[in-house]
Amino acid sequence: MPVYQAPVEDTLFVLQDVLNIEKYGNLPGFSDASPDIIKAVLEEGAKLCEEVLQPLNQVGDHEGCTRNQDGSVTTPTGFKEAYKTFSEGGWGGLSIAEEFGGQGLPQTLAAIFNEYVVSANMSFGMYPGLTRGAMAAIVKHGSDAQKKTYLPNMVSGEWSGTMNLTEPQCGTDLGLMRTKAVPQEDGSYKISGTKIFISAGEHDLTSNIIHMVLARIDGAPEGMKGISLFIVPRNTLNDDGTVGENNGVSCGSLEEKMGIHGNSTCVMNYDDATGFLIGEENKGMRAMFTMMNEARLGVGIQGLGIGEVAYQNAAEYARDRLQGRALSGAKEPDKPADPIIVHPDIRRMLMNMRTFTEGARAFVAWAAINGDILERSEDEAERQKSSDLLALLTPVIKGVMTDVGFQTAVDAQQVFGGHGYIAEHGMEQFVRDARIAMIYEGANGVQALDLVGRKLAANGGRSLITYFGELDAVIAASKDIEGVGDLAAALKKGRDDLEAATGWFMQNAMTNPDNAGAGSTDYMHLMGLVAFGHMWVLSAKAAQEKLAEGSGNEAFLKNKLITARYFMERVMPDTATRLARISSGSESMMALDAEAF
């Protein structure tokens, strides 16, 4: 069975030393998050993930979910009890306001805890994850009555939630949506239609499921401008708030899929189900978009979470497996062979994984802190800045972290050789599970187009200007620190490639928008390299400063500096290739007739 130990020490380093979370003490919730509290929360969360969730991960993959004849869905053995433990611990409402029964802690803590959950059991984590998404919609767009009706039971884990967007003919292009909403005299709507790929759509973990459903009100405008968002509980609520009859909502079938077998992916049928408008008529897409930063951060975290657990298992295997001898001479001559961790190519894979997981952990925390500022700060300029940075970098978080997270799982599997291909060791499950994160919540190509086609240009390019300002400040503050200055110089090179790529778009995409589309994925990854480089310079700077002070775990801090250096030497140089690709434009890419493929 795979091993997993939550990386609490690294999380604390990121929060306290790299990002100085204490300086946000003025934000609501942050004053409750003292270093001691954070440490206690993370250690308690780690225990839950390691001891309760992780042992169910292979069970979930092996058993999958079962749709029973009555349309109900049974989750894998142990999931129901684990969900109860999870909910009773208050983990479902970590960052939800106390008035709704939550803990009121920073979103940052919830995001970090979410990494641990994904590492332990991604499929399980999707049940509370989708509930969090649905709660976010209600918090931001629901009426006071809706908040009061739904949130407390969702926070407590009594009810769960889902998001219903996709239909057979509409995935990325939600304008093609057909699910209908017919207004009723009492102000409610009758919802009818079929949704597909609905994660956690039906299951036995909770007594009710609150579906957030996008649909088109009878007579609404065509396309994206005619879509509204509805709350559709699976079971109606009685006047006393108890759960009533089925509301015309049923799971038509479960999808048979590559991975995340422990999560129920449903075809959902709505047959004159009673729904309640949330937010304004025909403004459903806007309601969805405001939730997207958080949802996409959540999917990006899936890349990190799977990457981390896959890395840990690869590292353990590489220390234990004896095969061959070191190129520089036997390292353990008394054994029949050396452990494979002596081989540079094994190290290469482990170090690549490590630059990703540690860099991504910092990146997630950085983004989540900006999310907290955006939600909680009273300083408008500060909110604006965080909003700009998040808007710009959310597609990067989602697209790059899931691409590299998948690659990390593939590399970790590779370390196991043939044993990685066998189900028993669990490595191939990580690959299958990680794969979905590149697809859902906006396929990574769509993220790239969002970045290049929308985010770069928004508000006269203010987001990117703000981001370059951040980068330049970090580079300036680091360039004269011994042992960090050359890392900052490497970041500067990447940043300059990013600027050059942006300039190329400005010169070439106006006349032919395909020139932007053709470079979009490379641009997203180029920005991702810079974003990771940014985190590595910050991390190296923090490590160097602590070493100079003589505080902290010396070995840990020195390893940070080495890993930062490895990142700059081995990962960062890819910005040059990305720039070369972008600058080649769209001509040869678009030249073939569709029929020629």
Add this chain to the structure above:
Amino acid sequence: MPVYQAPVEDTLFVLQDVLNIEKYGNLPGFSDASPDIIKAVLEEGAKLCEEVLQPLNQVGDHEGCTRNQDGSVTTPTGFKEAYKTFSEGGWGGLSIAEEFGGQGLPQTLAAIFNEYVVSANMSFGMYPGLTRGAMAAIVKHGSDAQKKTYLPNMVSGEWSGTMNLTEPQCGTDLGLMRTKAVPQEDGSYKISGTKIFISAGEHDLTSNIIHMVLARIDGAPEGMKGISLFIVPRNTLNDDGTVGENNGVSCGSLEEKMGIHGNSTCVMNYDDATGFLIGEENKGMRAMFTMMNEARLGVGIQGLGIGEVAYQNAAEYARDRLQGRALSGAKEPDKPADPIIVHPDIRRMLMNMRTFTEGARAFVAWAAINGDILERSEDEAERQKSSDLLALLTPVIKGVMTDVGFQTAVDAQQVFGGHGYIAEHGMEQFVRDARIAMIYEGANGVQALDLVGRKLAANGGRSLITYFGELDAVIAASKDIEGVGDLAAALKKGRDDLEAATGWFMQNAMTNPDNAGAGSTDYMHLMGLVAFGHMWVLSAKAAQEKLAEGSGNEAFLKNKLITARYFMERVMPDTATRLARISSGSESMMALDAEAF
């Protein structure tokens, strides 16, 4: 169900126009392979693959193999009949000499047909594939009596074959092998031990299975120098040549694995099984190594084969799926949305796939022709040259083609969005199946080390000198052709990066061999980029010449030139990043303590 159409037109272009197969008419077997014969063989083979093998591919994945209580193994529905059809068509012995019942055709044709088989049904293809490997061992190292005893029944498909190398404690490091061979008075040996990951180890397709088993003769030297190769038939042979009793060979269990479910991957137990030495005592590794070029080419072809079928399905889906509008304005305004093939990022993935499949097809044929020259030419200098080139490039064929083949399957799945994650469409099967090719027959990191640690230095670096000679001749012959010259210049740049990387190794690996190991995978991929670039310049040159003559399919030839250009603009630039990584050395890669991971 996935579609598949064997790319016969492209194969013929590669053989006839790019590689001028007719100029090898003096080699045995090639005179029988006139253009008409080649076309007829490929078309007949295509039909078999499309109509018989491909419809069983999802069946095989879904059903898998079953081990029965008596230890026998049942293959998926339809495999037995398909194997009969395959064998009766003479496809199992395409390139085996006529004296043993084969067709005596060039290996090149067998390699190309193998691509089609893999595309149609990789798991099925492994049964005849392993038989081919076992036959190759007997052809090259067996006695005349052994050839006569085994080959005719293996060629006819009456019997099949396997290769038994891996044991639980020994994969890459075969020196750790424990399976024992005890000499008997009659010259035979009693073989005892356990082998794992034995593809096609037990099944119901044939009346006997001829296992090629590596084992250590009692008292043999430690390590690799004490390993011998044995023929161990599952059932003994009666004096009249008929199949007798079980020979102490049994399948202990089937591995549960990520993919290739249609192939039986067995734990094989040998319990005083009678085995017959093949080749010399303690020279088993040498016997294995001489087969490796062919086996590794075969696995490289798996990368190509899966890449091709995945590409074809992605292209079809991209033409059919309506979602969103082209950046440059609606292309099909009368439809609710444009087909997704209008989107540059979809094109990017399709063009990447195409540069791989077409480039790899040429690379496979180029390598296979060199294999035929090596086996069949009477000109020693010509044989030497082919031997040098094959030795150098075999790790590249195996390592790069399986890495990029897997990436191609992943990209093809991505084109399908959420539908790619669902089993029904078959795209996720391609990803799972393709994954194994990066691992078996020497994991790709081992290929890279073979290239850098062994092949580069062998014979004073003669192989690389020969290869640079080939490249330089092609560049010189192409540089002044309009429309090809700038492609040749891009190849020159890649070739120079390869030379610089080689020079870096020469200067830095003597003092610290980890500097070679640290750059090995990047070097392998750098050489792969150059090798593909080589094929693309040859292909572009051939296309341009035919266009100038006004012969051939004009659209096809123009698309070749466009795709060659795309390769040089978008794929080739990665050589610079590879070189930068290599030149950074091993210091930060190797600096952490093993316990720090």
